[in-house]
Amino acid sequence: MKKDIILGGVGGQGILTIAATIGTAALLEGLYLKQSEVHGMSQRGGDVQAHLRISSKPIASDLIAAGKADMVIAVEPMESLRYVNMLNKDTGWLITSMNPFANIPDYPAIEDLLKEIWKLPRYITIDAEKTAKEAGSIRAANIVILGASAPFIGIKYQSLEQAIRKIFAKKGEDLINLNLKALKLGFDYAQKHR
Amino acid sequence: MDKILLLGDEAIAQGAIDGGLSGVFAYPGTPSTEITEYIQASKEAKELGIKSEWSANEKTAMETGIGMSYAGKKAMVCMKHVGLNVAADAFMNSAITGTNGGLVVVSADDPSMHSSQNEQDSRFYGKFAMIPVLEPTNQQEAYDMAYYGLTLSEKFGTPVMIRVTTRLAHSRSGVVRKEQIPQNEMHLPGNHNQFILLPSMARKSYSGLLGKQSAFESDGESSGFNAFYDGNDKSLGIIACGLAYNYLIENFEDGKVPYPVLKIGQYPVPSAMVNTLYEAVDEILVLEEGAPLVEELLRGLLNRGKKIRGRMEGSLPRAGELNPNLVAKALGIEVEEGFEIPSVIKGRPPVLCDGCPHIDSFEALNDAMKPYGRGHVFSDIGCYTLSALKPLESIDSCVDMGASITMAVGAAEAGLSPSIAVIGDSTFTHSGMTGLLDAVVKQVPITVFILDNATVGMTGGQHSAALGRIEDICKGIGVEEEHIRVVKPLRRLHDENLAIYKEEIAYKGVSVIIPRRECVQTLSKRMKLKAAAKRNKK
Structure with a gap:
């Protein structure tokens, strides 16, 4: 088993929580893991990316090679497109939120972005904010995206649930349940629309 | 374990x-x-x-x-x-x-x-x-x-x-x-x-x-940090330093490289091991993250031996970090990248956070500097360096920690007036204090803005050694007390602050203005911790 995942978003959108959850689940399944994060300057409202690699064999590079990623998981539509050069053309999936984060003056029209995403052979686009609201809080949008990615990660759904329980343990039972619901809603959506 | x-x-x-x-x-x-x-x-x-x-x-x-x-x-x-x-x-x-x-x-x-x-x-x-x-x-x-x-x-x-x-x-x-x-x-x-x-x-x-x-x-x-791995194909020998070793083996199934490889993890460069490799192969490819230190040593000035490839020779880019694909190309392995990135994508540079005190500080400074035009504001290293970008475009330099004050001194000595320095609280205690002493001793007319957000902001909110000490330090260095002005950078106080900025910029001596308001990131972190503590008490 080997999955190379690019995570994209804007600083503060919670991509590192997605990475930590998948990482924790991977460890629960006894897999090897390398996860490269972005710190420092790019946290300030700029674009951020993380490389997450999980495998049943030891992993060499911290960075994923362009053209070799199995998935791009993004919390923002323009950020998802920024990494399509990383995707494996024959097998790669792109999973992204449709909710734009427009903190720049020349942010493109959302229709133009979606048009580009929908040209790809394999994608899931989801209104993560609306779905997160259904789960109880707009702040769980990143976990909705994780849920929508779950069918493609190659890790058991139960392991992801367990990882969420672990990661949100300190935040109380309510928040754990909210995130588990967000995960499920995202997962169901992806299963229906894949 | x-x-x-x-x-x-x-x-x-x-x-x-x-x-x-x-x-x-x-x-x-x-x-x-x-x-x-x-x-x-x-x-x-x-x-x-x-x-x-x-x-x-x-x-x-x-x-x-x-x-x-x-x-x-x-x-x-x-x-x-x-x-x-x-x-x-x-x-x-x-x-x-x-x-x-x-x-x-x-x-x-x-x-x-x-x-x-x-x-x-x-x-x-x-x-x-x-x-x-x-x-x-x-x-x-x-x-x-x-x-x-x-x-x-x-x-x-x-x-x-x-x-x-x-x-x-x-x-x-x-x-x-x-x-x-x-x-x-x-x-x-x-x-x-x-x-x-x-x-x-x-x-x-x-x-x-x-x-x-x-x-x-x-x-x-x-020690084991330098290691030689032999390979059957002697047409090429590879020296891989540190992280670059990963990018090398990433490119081969199960990490089995057909060429002899010397992995370097400890310096001085192990010359005997390099010699063994050199003798065994036709040419050498050097993979190193950063500058071509090993490659330059091997090529020497005359470059008369076997072919040495790498960043200097051009098989790899001279600048920037390596990645698996760059190394693949240097090895002659074909790389198929993914989909073309559509042109609709725009850059998203880092920006000052919503509500950041620096925004208000620079908006007032921009207004104060309007009569003089661009070219008067020397800045430093920190979040506030982002004021170089749109929409603020307030500053004209960023060189090294503390250089704002000393560059302002040098430019003022050359005749630039007004000459303004902008520096953060932690950068000031890191390397700004001695420059301020220069200014006071030389009696150079500069105005120094010490943007006090009470933290080391850019790196994530570490403790600032300047906390609670800035006025005393400035006084101690010899800045006149009436020219040390503390303001609160808030939009509603813009006009009031602007008036103070103008007064001190007009002053023909060393003046210090301290716009003081906590970093919004550390403030919100503090509030969250407080709320969590309250919850736990219940």
């Missing part, structure tokens, strides 16, 4: 804790910050009494480390690559004094300049100082090298450098710990002259350092 999941930086920290560390000394700087933060947050380090408070700058950190080594305990000093420039005087001379307790200097390089003003390669500093340099390939080696480095330093009586780069510093993987070595008892150096670098004594110490060089090299041949 179980594997624990650690960033490269954290692995260095844990390795040092387990290697018998008594103190870490550092100033925050990406990508090195998490080393010290890990030790500060470690319960175990607290129980062991390991010192870990931030230092005012990298030079004070380095000297504190030398002091702890003098007193017989193991110390580690951490900084980003450009921080080593600040610490360079102490660093270079620590190679001459040598150590008593083990001393490890970690310099975290930032090739591709993700959060830095240059991409200098710290291995040159190690070579310059003629001390051993360790360069980890992965998180486990980062741990092992910190652990081993402290012991190695004691074995040779010399400081040891660990050089990491951004990708390893900020990448997580599993690490297995070793048995913890107890800390040293305090003990003074056997030779009372060891740390006195009077010329007559320094000459002796220097010749001692020169005498250790071949021992440094042979240690690198037995």
Whole structure:
């Protein structure tokens, strides 16, 4: 088993929580893991990316090679497109939120972005904010995206649930349940629309 | 033992804790910050009494480390690559004094300049100082090298450098710990002259350092950090340093490289091992993250031997960090990239946060500077450097920590008027105070804005040594009390603040304006912690 995942978003959108959850689940399944994060300057409202690699064999590079990623998981539509050069053309999936984060003056029209995403052979686009609201809080949008990615990660759904329980343990039972619901809603959506 | 999941930086920290560390000394700087933060947050380090408070700058950190080594305990000093420039005087001379307790200097390089003003390669500093340099390939080696480095330093009586780069510093993987070595008892150096670098004594110490060089090299041949892997295809030999080794083996199924490979993780460059490789192959490809240090050594000035390929020769780009695809291309392996990135994508540069006090400070400054036009505002290193970008476009320089004030002094001496410096609170105590003293002594008309957000903001909100001290420092340096003005940068106070800015800019002496409001990031973190504490009480 080997999955190379690019995570994209804007600083503060919670991509590192997605990475930590998948990482924790991977460890629960006894897999090897390398996860490269972005710190420092790019946290300030700029674009951020993380490389997450999980495998049943030891992993060499911290960075994923362009053209070799199995998935791009993004919390923002323009950020998802920024990494399509990383995707494996024959097998790669792109999973992204449709909710734009427009903190720049020349942010493109959302229709133009979606048009580009929908040209790809394999994608899931989801209104993560609306779905997160259904789960109880707009702040769980990143976990909705994780849920929508779950069918493609190659890790058991139960392991992801367990990882969420672990990661949100300190935040109380309510928040754990909210995130588990967000995960499920995202997962169901992806299963229906894949 | 179980594997624990650690960033490269954290692995260095844990390795040092387990290697018998008594103190870490550092100033925050990406990508090195998490080393010290890990030790500060470690319960175990607290129980062991390991010192870990931030230092005012990298030079004070380095000297504190030398002091702890003098007193017989193991110390580690951490900084980003450009921080080593600040610490360079102490660093270079620590190679001459040598150590008593083990001393490890970690310099975290930032090739591709993700959060830095240059991409200098710290291995040159190690070579310059003629001390051993360790360069980890992965998180486990980062741990092992910190652990081993402290012991190695004691074995040779010399400081040891660990050089990491951004990708390893900020990448997580599993690490297995070793048995913890107890800390040293305090003990003074056997030779009372060891740390006195009077010329007559320094000459002796220097010749001692020169005498250790071949021992440094042979240690690198037995430590395991340099390794030779033979291959059947002798048309090419590969030298891979540190992280670059990963990008090499990533390109071959199960990591089986057909060519002979020399992996370098410990310097001085192991010349005997390089020679073995050179003799066996037709040409050599050098893979190194950063500058072409090894490649340049191998090519030499005349470049008359076998073909040496790498960053200088052009098989790899001269600047920027490596990645698996760049290495693949250098190996002649075909790379198929993914889909074309559509042109609709726009850049998303970092910006000042919503509600950031700097925005209000610069909006008032922009208005105050309108009559004079661009070209008068010297700035410094921190979040506020982002005011160089749209929409603010307030500043005209960013060179190194503290340069805002001294450049303003120099420009004023050349006749620029007004001449303005903008510097953050922590940068001011890092390297701005001495420049302000210059201004006062020279009586140069400049206005210094010390943007006080009560934290080291850019690196994630570390404690600022300037906290609660700025006015007293300015007074102590000799700025007249009536020209030290504190304002609160808020939109609703814009006109009031603007009037004060104009007054002080018009003053023909040294004036200091302190726009003071807490960083919105640390404020919201504090509020969240407060709310959580309240919840837990219930």
